[in-house]
Amino acid sequence: MVLQTLNSLGPQHGYAIAARLGQVSGGALQLNMGTLYPALMRLEQRGLLRGNWAITDNNRRARFYALTAAGRRELAKERQAWDRMAAIIHALLRGEI
Amino acid sequence: MVLQTLNSLGPQHGYAIAARLGQVSGGALQLNMGTLYPALMRLEQRGLLRGNWAITDNNRRARFYALTAAGRRELAKERQAWDRMAAIIHALLRGEI
DNA sequence: GGTGATATTCCGTTGGTGTGTCTAATAGAG
DNA sequence: CTCTATTAGACACACCAACGGAATATCACC
Numbered sequence: 001m002v003l004q005t006l007n008s009l010g011p012q013h014g015y016a017i018a019a020r021l022g023q024v025s026g027g028a029l030q031l032n033m034g035t036l037y038p039a040l041m042r043l044e045q046r047g048l049l050r051g052n053w054a055i056t057d058n059n060r061r062a063r064f065y066a067l068t069a070a071g072r073r074e075l076a077k078e079r080q081a082w083d084r085m086a087a088i089i090h091a092l093l094r095g096e097i
Numbered sequence: 098m099v100l101q102t103l104n105s106l107g108p109q110h111g112y113a114i115a116a117r118l119g120q121v122s123g124g125a126l127q128l129n130m131g132t133l134y135p136a137l138m139r140l141e142q143r144g145l146l147r148g149n150w151a152i153t154d155n156n157r158r159a160r161f162y163a164l165t166a167a168g169r170r171e172l173a174k175e176r177q178a179w180d181r182m183a184a185i186i187h188a189l190l191r192g193e194i
Numbered sequence: 195g196g197t198g199a200t201a202t203t204c205c206g207t208t209g210g211t212g213t214g215t216c217t218a219a220t221a222g223a224g
Numbered sequence: 225c226t227c228t229a230t231t232a233g234a235c236a237c238a239c240c241a242a243c244g245g246a247a248t249a250t251c252a253c254c
Contacts, residue, residue, distance in 0.1 A: 001186070001189060004189055004190055004192070007192075008192050013200070013201085014200075014201070015199065015200050015201080016200095021189075024189065024194040025185045025189070025194075026185075028181065028182060028185050029185065029189075032243080032244060032245070032246095033200095033201080033202085033203095033244095033245085033246090034202095034203085034204085034205095034242095034243065034244055034245065034246080035242075035243055035244070037201070037202065037203085038202095038203095038242080038243090039242085039243095042242095056199085056200085058199080058252080058253090059251095059252065059253085060199060060200065060250095060251065060252060060253095061200080061201090061250085061251075061252095062199085062200055062201080063200085063201070079190050082186065082187075082190060084125065085125060086183050086186075086187065088122045088123075088125050088126065089098070089179065089183075090179075090183065092098060092101055092118075092121065092122070092126075093101055093176050093179060095101070095104075095105055097121040097122075110232095110233070110234090111233075111234070112232065112233050112234080113233095129210085129211065129212075130212090130213095130233090130234080130235080131210070131211055131212060131213080131235090131236090131237090132209085132210055132211070134234065134235060134236095135209075135210085135235090136209085136210095138235095139209090153232085153233090155219080155220085155232080156218095156219070156220090157217095157218065157219060157220095157231095157232060157233065158217085158218070158219095158233080158234090159232080159233060159234080160233085160234070
């Protein structure tokens with residue numbers, strides 16, 4: 001979800017990612033800080049994001065994360081994996097399998 | 098997934114639940130034993146399942162778990178929750194929101 | 195100087211992973 | 225017929241990953 005948000009919006013800082021995800025999901029995807037920031041660090045560690053300090057439009061320092069090429073590839077893979085798994089679970093819950 | 102399996106098939110023992118889930122998902126849902134058995138105990142603890150020792154058709158002792166009424170209600174709730182969440186994530190990954 | 199935006203860190207809890215072990219039943223070798 | 229190997233089935237345990245919640249730090253702005 002983080003990768004997808006950055007893919008849609010371009011580079012964003014953590015606070016904005018959380019706000020965006022909460023907003024577009026009507027509150028269903030509320031990342032709390034203790035979940036989001038370690039996740040961002042793991043993603044950067046894996047080379048899927050790159051973070052840079054910069055100044056926001058309201059003139060505050062914030063760490064902006066951008067997708068790397070590997071991050072875009074990973075996002076595509078995750079999308080596929082999600083689609084496969086969601087289809088299976090959906091069918092299972094419908095009793096179709 | 099465990100609740101749904103018991104709902105479809107009636108009372109089953111853990112080994113059969115795992116085999117069934119692995120089979121209907123083409124291997125995508127492989128519960129390993131250290132995941133499944135604690136999960137069954139938690140579900141029983143919460144009153145969603147009831148377990149009884151019985152003899153299988155190949156004459157071995159096994160613990161058969163059956164859905165309780167509360168288990169059926171929980172399954173319905175989980176199905177709804179899944180549908181809502183899956184729709185949101187699907188739309189998110191498509192960039193539709 | 196208080197408030198809000200943004201980041202970081204800590205710690206407790208939950209739950210999965212992997213592996214090992216126990217028991218009973220059956221199949222197969224001799 | 226007896227001994228052994230294998231399988232089905234359940235469970236225990238130690239380790240690890242990730243989440244939740246909250247505290248804290250910094251800085252800009254009104």
